[in-house]
Amino acid sequence: MTFLALDVGNTRLKWAVYETPCVGAKLLAHGAQFLENIETLSDGEWTSLAEPKWVLGCVVAGDPVKRRVMEQLDELWDTQPQWVVSTASEAGVSNGYDHPARLGSDRWVAMIGARQRLLASGPxxxxxxxxxxxxxxxxxxxxxxxxxxxxxxxxxxxxxxxxxxxxxxxxxxxxxxxxxxxxxxxxxxxxxxxxxxxxxxxxxxxxxxxxxxxxxxxxxxxxxxxxxxxxxxxxxxxxxxxxxxxxxxxxxxxxxx
Ligand SMILES: Nc1ncnc2c1ncn2[C@@H]1O[C@H](COP(=O)(O)OP(=O)(O)OP(=O)(O)O)[C@@H](O)[C@H]1O
Ligand SMILES: CC(C)(CO)[C@@H](O)C(=O)NCCC(=O)O
Ligand SMILES: [K+]
Incomplete structure (x- = not known):
């Protein structure tokens, strides 16, 4: 029932596996790979992982990189990844961008993480x-x-x-x-x-x-x-x-x- 989270930036892909999809869940494994070396994931670090039940990521690197990440996932598991797209509102944050979908999904996700943390720590x-x-x-x-x-x-x-x-x-x-x-x-x-x-x-x-x-x-x-x-x-x-x-x-x- 594990959850694989992916953060595909402009320089590196960062990944983390959690026991369940829930803030505070136990972190089971994590790593980072430079985009040039993404191809090594499916016969390297990811081979020792159990098939995740859910995969959710954000990508700001271009489509070719995203495709290469999907190929790596596809080689190992059946789980279909989901990718966050910035919208008008999600998880308690509303989006004031002129065109909400044009906001980088990493920015959107980080804000949702921050807001969650803020509310958990006080008023x-x-x-x-x-x-x-x-x-x-x-x-x-x-x-x-x-x-x-x-x-x-x-x-x-x-x-x-x-x-x-x-x-x-x-x-x-x-x-x-x-x-x-x-x-x-x-x-x-x-x-x-x-x-x-x-x-x-x-x-x-x-x-x-x-x-x-x-x-x-x-x-x-x-x-x-x-x-x-x-x-x-x-x-x-x-x-x-x-x-x-x-x-x-x-x-x-x-x-x-
Ligand atoms: N150890 C370091 N010393 C100095 N600068 C660093 C160091 N690590 C990272 N940086 C700077 O931070 C920038 C991004 O670093 P890094 O790849 O670790 O961040 P990131 O959050 O993974 O980036 P992205 O998500 O955009 O891929 C680089 O441009 C680099 O100049
Ligand atoms: C600004 C970066 C490069 C930061 O990673 C990324 O969020 C991005 O490509 N954003 C799209 C443009 C925008 O957020 O307005
Ligand atoms: K980033």
Whole structure:
């Protein structure tokens, strides 16, 4: 009766198997694979798994990647995967995007995970949801669970590569984050980090002004742990926000009773 959750990003596929489709269910196995190596899943890590009863995922990589993931699943099991599409509302979150379906499903799922966590931890309040992956997204959700809007900015890696390819003199090793960088490495690393933490601060300010309450801030994504020490706003790092969202959606859609 296991549940396989899939998060197919622009750089890596992350997967997790839970005992049941329910937030807080026991995590039985998990892993991550760079998109170039997806083909190894069906004769590698996934071979030792029991056939999952449910498979639910979100994909923001292109259709060719999605097809390759489906082939891997198909080689091993009969279970038909379901893929989350952003809609006008689901699992207690409503979608303020101009065209709800155009919102990246990873953003939608992470918001559902965050809202679930927020409500489990106390009375409703506004929250900011930060995802630090290949790209960075910062979303605003109001007290009622309405996604008001969010921003997309380049991730740390893309920022650095853009600077490297657009200049003659910016090829240097990774530096440290510091308040007043005095060498090129530290200047680049701190610049990328401040761009992200500054964007989060700004969105938290926007949301606080809009709602009149200090928002909770949740952060997730592969590079979240790198960003966490440099945030200027208090912020809770939750590695599993996308999986929590998938569990919550699956629970509401699939669980009997
Ligand atoms: N250990 C690290 N040190 C520095 N930067 C990192 C590290 N890990 C990840 N990053 C940065 O974070 C970005 C995305 O990393 P990662 O692939 O872990 O995230 P992700 O959430 O899996 O991304 P996606 O979901 O978009 O595939 C990369 O662009 C990289 O620059
Ligand atoms: C912004 C990313 C790349 C973040 O992973 C993804 O959510 C995406 O491709 N979104 C589609 C565009 C949008 O959300 O407006
Ligand atoms: K992601």
């Amino acid at each position: 409703p309040r506004p929250c900011v949801v930060v995802m630090v992956g290949t790209a960075v997204t910062v979303e605003a959700i109001d007290t009622e669970g309405r996604f008001l809007g969010g921003i997309i900015l380049p991730g740390h890696g893309i920022m650095l590569r853009a600077l490297e390819s657009g200049t003659a003199g910016l090829h240097v090793p990774t530096g440290d984050v510091c308040d007043f960088p005095t060498n090129t490495s530290d200047a680049l690393t701190s610049g990328g980090t401040f761009a992200i933490s500054g964007a989060v601060q700004r969105m938290a300010d926007n949301l606080q002004r809009h709602c009149g309450v200090v928002p909770a801030v949740y952060m997730t994504g592969g590079a979240g742990w790198k960003m966490a020490p440099s945030m200027s706003t208090p912020c809770e790092l939750v590695d599993s926000l996308i999986f929590d969202g998938l569990l919550e959606i699956a629970h509401r859609r699939m669980a009997p009773g």
